[in-house]
Structure formats: C-alpha cells, structure tokens
Amino acid sequence: MRTLTIEPLTKEAFAPFGDVIETDGSDHFMINNGSTMRFHKLATVQTATPEDNAIISIFRADAQDMPLTVSMLERHPLGSQAFIPLLGNPFLIVVAPLGDEPVSGLVRAFVTNGRQGINYHRGVWHHPVLTIEKRDDFLVVDRSGTGNNCDEHFFKEDERLILAPHQ
Numbered sequence: 001m002r003t004l005t006i007e008p009l010t011k012e013a014f015a016p017f018g019d020v021i022e023t024d025g026s027d028h029f030m031i032n033n034g035s036t037m038r039f040h041k042l043a044t045v046q047t048a049t050p051e052d053n054a055i056i057s058i059f060r061a062d063a064q065d066m067p068l069t070v071s072m073l074e075r076h077p078l079g080s081q082a083f084i085p086l087l088g089n090p091f092l093i094v095v096a097p098l099g100d101e102p103v104s105g106l107v108r109a110f111v112t113n114g115r116q117g118i119n120y121h122r123g124v125w126h127h128p129v130l131t132i133e134k135r136d137d138f139l140v141v142d143r144s145g146t147g148n149n150c151d152e153h154f155f156k157e158d159e160r161l162i163l164a165p166h167q
C-alpha cells in the first residue's frame with residue numbers, strides 16, 4: 001500500500017479540489033469605517049437546486065488511530081462542504097479529483113497550518129474529517145436538501161493507502 005506524502009496546504013495545490021479559507025494571501029478591504037478588514041469571498045457555497053439551503057453546523061471530531069489505512073473516500077454530488085477549524089489546530093485532508101470513482105494513484109494528502117479552512121467543491125472525493133488533535137471542533141458549511149448527497153467509495157485492498165502523520 002502506498003504511504004501518502006502529506007503536503008502543506010496552499011491555495012494553488014488545493015485548487016483542483018476546492019478553496020482554502022485563510023487570510024494569508026487573500027483579497028481584503030476595509031469596512032465599518034476603517035475598524036474591520038474584510039477578507040472577501042474566500043469560498044463559494046455550492047448547492048444544486050433553488051430549494052436547497054446552505055447550512056452551518058459544528059462537527060466535534062475525535063481522532064482516528066494513526067497510521068490510518070485509507071480504505072474509503074466520499075463525495076457530495078449536490079453541494080460543497082467547508083471545514084473551518086474553531087480551535088486553531090492543524091488538521092489533515094485526503095482528497096482525490098472529480099470522477100465517477102476516486103483513483104487511488106491520484107489521492108493526495110495535505111496538512112493545514114491551523115489558520116486555514118477548506119471548502120471541498122461539489123463532487124470532490126475526500127476522507128471524512130481527520131483531526132490531528134485527540135478531539136477538535138470545526139465549523140462546517142454545507143448543503144441541505146432532498147436527495148442523496150453522500151456517495152461512498154471503498155477501495156479494493158491493493159488500492160488502499162496509508163496516512164502516517166506522526167512519522
């Protein structure tokens with residue numbers, strides 16, 4: 001099984017998968033009579049139909065045992081999904097490009113710097129949220145509406161991958 005190289009998260013590297021939500025290097029302008037800096041339109045919430053809603057949730061996620069065998073990825077065909085860390089901790093991301101199924105050889109892993117969130121675009125294959133801390137809180141912005149919005153793909157045994165952040 002291939003051990004994933006864990007790349008530092010950057011807007012450029014993550015562009016095929018979605019947006020990086022961060023102040024560093026982002027467009028901004030002053031508002032509120034000069035008392036507030038607005039980092040504007042860092043990501044767009046994607047939905048599928050006019051009846052859909054963009055909703056805001058909090059995920060309190062417990063750490064997976066590491067090293068982790070990545071045996072599955074999921075995608076949300078009807079909407080984007082954003083994870084914004086509430087406690088300032090780095091977290092791990094495992095993604096694969098759009099397609100009918102994730103391609104094991106194209107799976108990539110990233111680690112955030114604690115000041116970054118991400119917004120998976122519609123249909124981007126990703127692993128369910130992966131903390132580095134024992135437990136961590138995320139603000140999550142995603143789509144609510146009718147129909148199935150979560151496809152899961154389970155890799156064949158020889159396609160599975162290893163995520164080993166502490167080595």
Ligand SMILES: NC(=O)N[C@@H](O)C(=O)O
Pocket residue numbers: 074081126127128129150
């Ligand atoms: N199932 C759910 O709401 N969470 C996943 O989509 C995830 O990416 O963690």
Ligand code: NI
Pocket residue numbers: 074076081126127128
């Ligand atoms: Ni998801």
